[in-house]
Amino acid sequence: MRAHPAGPRSGEMHADRPADGAPADLSTLHPAVWPRNATRNADGALTLAGNDVRDLAAEHGTPLMALDEADFRSRCRDFADAFGRADAVHYAGKAFLCGEVVRWLADEGLSLDVCTGGELALALRAGFPAERIALHGSNKSAAELAAATQAGIGGIVVDSFDEIGRLAALAEERERPGAHRHGEPIPVLIRVTVGVEAHTHEFIATAHEDQKFGFSLSSGDAAEAVRRIVACGGLRLIGLHSHIGSQIFDPAGFEVAAHRVVGLLRRVLEDHPELTDTLTVLDLGGGLGIAYTPADDPPAVDAMAKSLQDIVSRECQLAGLVVPSVVVEPGRAIAGPGTVTVYEVGTIKEVVLDGGLVRRYVSVDGGMSDNIRTALYDADYTVTLASRSSDAPPALSRVVGKHCESGDIVVRDCYLPADLAVGDLLAVAATGAYCYAMASSYNRVPRPPVVAVADGRSRTVLRRETDLDLMLLETW
Numbered sequence: 001m002r003a004h005p006a007g008p009r010s011g012e013m014h015a016d017r018p019a020d021g022a023p024a025d026l027s028t029l030h031p032a033v034w035p036r037n038a039t040r041n042a043d044g045a046l047t048l049a050g051n052d053v054r055d056l057a058a059e060h061g062t063p064l065m066a067l068d069e070a071d072f073r074s075r076c077r078d079f080a081d082a083f084g085r086a087d088a089v090h091y092a093g094k095a096f097l098c099g100e101v102v103r104w105l106a107d108e109g110l111s112l113d114v115c116t117g118g119e120l121a122l123a124l125r126a127g128f129p130a131e132r133i134a135l136h137g138s139n140k141s142a143a144e145l146a147a148a149t150q151a152g153i154g155g156i157v158v159d160s161f162d163e164i165g166r167l168a169a170l171a172e173e174r175e176r177p178g179a180h181r182h183g184e185p186i187p188v189l190i191r192v193t194v195g196v197e198a199h200t201h202e203f204i205a206t207a208h209e210d211q212k213f214g215f216s217l218s219s220g221d222a223a224e225a226v227r228r229i230v231a232c233g234g235l236r237l238i239g240l241h242s243h244i245g246s247q248i249f250d251p252a253g254f255e256v257a258a259h260r261v262v263g264l265l266r267r268v269l270e271d272h273p274e275l276t277d278t279l280t281v282l283d284l285g286g287g288l289g290i291a292y293t294p295a296d297d298p299p300a301v302d303a304m305a306k307s308l309q310d311i312v313s314r315e316c317q318l319a320g321l322v323v324p325s326v327v328v329e330p331g332r333a334i335a336g337p338g339t340v341t342v343y344e345v346g347t348i349k350e351v352v353l354d355g356g357l358v359r360r361y362v363s364v365d366g367g368m369s370d371n372i373r374t375a376l377y378d379a380d381y382t383v384t385l386a387s388r389s390s391d392a393p394p395a396l397s398r399v400v401g402k403h404c405e406s407g408d409i410v411v412r413d414c415y416l417p418a419d420l421a422v423g424d425l426l427a428v429a430a431t432g433a434y435c436y437a438m439a440s441s442y443n444r445v446p447r448p449p450v451v452a453v454a455d456g457r458s459r460t461v462l463r464r465e466t467d468l469d470l471m472l473l474e475t476w
């Protein structure tokens with residue numbers, strides 16, 4: 001994910017000799033990278049929604065993930081305003097989900113995209129309205145489909161012919177007299193692979209042909225999926241869906257995707273004019289990128305929304321179609337920027353490399369178990385000394401975790417003050433999306449707590465995992 005490398009790639013220089021590219025002031029909090037309510041106080045300590053990180057660390061321990069509630073909610077509103085309707089915005093729960101966040105989303109009037117039975121179960125348990133939930137997934141089990149259809153969710157985004165078969169069987173069961181939701185058709189969308197090469201990391205691009213998601217447009221599979229769904233009386237085709245990938249900055253990929261999906265919509269409505277009143281949703285997926293470092297410059301939500309809506313209107317006008325309702329599924333752009341991970345420095349080691357060069361390894365009390373993204377995608381993050389100010393010169397450093405793995409890197413190359421010491425707190429920005437959600441207990445390191453911060457108060461919304469939690473599955 002190093003589309004925008006920040007500074008030199010490796011620390012191959014003396015740790016105490018600042019290199020070109022070191023920021024002039026290490027304490028600056030770039031507003032695009034840090035939560036909307038992050039500042040420094042008179043001591044130079046980082047405060048998050050009015051909470052000094054030293055107090056957060058004292059109360060909740062480290063590592064901890066501080067989630068700025070107002071930041072999260074304000075990004076929900078940005079999307080709702082930009083798209084003109086909150087329920088057209090389906091928050092992608094895979095980015096980060098817990099009961100509290102589900103309630104915030106419900107409050108804000110957003111819809112919710114879940115991609116497994118587990119995410120669905122949490123959303124329903126937390127009281128999210130079923131009709132505002134859509135279920136994704138490339139291999140939904142019969143049990144997941146049954147749970148979703150019984151709950152009466154708003155839509156199932158179909159991903160394979162096997163799944164159409166499973167849904168047809170569920171629809172047939174509904175035909176039986178006395179069946180739950182007797183006679184109600186199951187609302188479905190079709191996930192279309194539009195053949196766009198999104199400019200992002202290979203593992204998170206999802207619309208090129210050679211991958212597992214969706215029905216290929218070019219091979220005719222998407223059109224065949226339409227035929228099979230229409231032929232099954234118990235399924236109602238309500239929309240077409242495309243998701244081209246994640247952490248995308250360039251709207252051009254969405255433009256091509258929208259063009260191709262509208263083309264399919266036109267062909268489907270020509271062949272099946274009876275769908276005109278029901279096939280009304282065009283879901284363009286998620287993928288809007290965020291700033292992990294000051295070098296990242298993602299488009300603003302309102303600009304992206306306008307360009308998506310203009311594209312769809314133009315394409316529909318050209319195709320002579322009524323403009324469908326445009327739905328989007330942002331995950332990272334809502335959850336990502338508002339969370340900061342706070343670690344305590346445990347060891348600092350200077351390693352002499354070939355040629356006498358030195359690399360400074362700063363080891364923290366978490367690592368790849370709470371943030372796998374650096375190891376998995378070569379992701380870049382911004383880190384700062386959070387517990388105090390420092391006038392020391394910048395030293396090129398590498399922040400690493402405590403796991404038994406040399407790839408356990410949190411921030412590969414960064415500048416930290418040369419007087420950084422054991423016991424200092426470091427804060428890593430923009431860890432709200434796909435960090436906790438992809439966390440593990442590797443090496444039996446318990447997952448950190450997630451602490452909601454707002455108006456000078458903090459509240460645990462997910463408690464820290466304990467050694468005992470990690471033993472609960474034992475049968476001894």
Ligand SMILES: Cc1ncc(COP(=O)(O)O)c(C=O)c1O
Pocket residue numbers: 092095113136206243245246247285286287288329330331332333433
């Ligand atoms: C179908 C679908 N929708 C939405 C998202 C959310 O993407 P992002 O978090 O990049 O907005 C994803 C993840 O890439 C996805 O697979």
Ligand SMILES: N[C@@H](CCCC[NH3+])C(=O)O
Pocket residue numbers: 094204246247373377433434
């Ligand atoms: N997990 C990825 C995003 C993939 C989203 C799911 N399709 C990330 O951390 O960037």
